[in-house]
Amino acid sequence: RDYLNGRSIPSDIASRFRLGFAKAGWSNLKSALLQSGFSEEDLLEAGLLKRSEKGSTYDLFRDRLMLPICDLRGRVLGFGGRVLDDSLPKYMNSLENPLFHKSRLFYGLNLARRHFSTERRVVVVEGYTDVIMAHCQGIHETVATLGTALTDEHARILKRMTDEVILFYDCDEAGRVAASRGIEVIVSHDLDVTVFSLDGGMDPFDFFRNHTGDEFRSLVKTKGEDSFDFTFRHHSR
DSSP: OOHHHTTOOOOHHHHTTEEEOSSSSSSSSHHHHHTTTTOOOHHHHHTEEOOOOOSOOESSSSEEEEEEEOOOTEEEEEEEEEEESSSSSSSOOOOOOOOOGGGGOOOHHHHGGGGGGOOEEEESSSHHHHHHHHHHTTTEEEEEOSSSSHHHHHHHHHHOOOOOEEOOOOHHHHHHHHHHHHHHHTTTTOEEEOOOOOOOOHHHHHHHHOOOOHHHHHHHHHHHHHHHHHHHHHHEE
């Protein structure tokens, strides 16, 4: 709770996103779920346990903020876990399994979809906390990929629900490359694309922490670039 307060994430938003915590230790989740009747194989197949080189199993998520990743109906298919300090890796996802496919899922889509009927657009960011802070500012149509580039399957999902995709990535080189790749995929599925990027090293989380939703909408109109302008500017550097 102290961590969330320090990140300006209010309790109602934490509840909406069903945020939780994985305690430090190697077998807290394993012990609890085995006592609840699940088998070790169930937990391995669900991507919650990992097997060591010696053959024993241990909790994949330890001492992390936990972010449930849901399907469109709100059913939890996997988790993202974020460290509370500067250790690496910063983010970790559930292991791929029969239900959890990163190339087919968005973080926050189950919450964002109810707003597509009025907005008819989606804002795509890269980080889980970017999504959460955007929702804090009323940009409820925001989702994130799960540490992967946008795929054709992602675009097909969005095509069924929206007309326009706004890519709001970090302004560093990695963000520009991700935007360029995203444009290629989205345009191939006949969706409109706007790229919104920031100067000065501010990432989407920091932006939404310091700006209102109305400011975001206004800046997208005045500083957002269509796919042609962004691609021309990026490749002419």
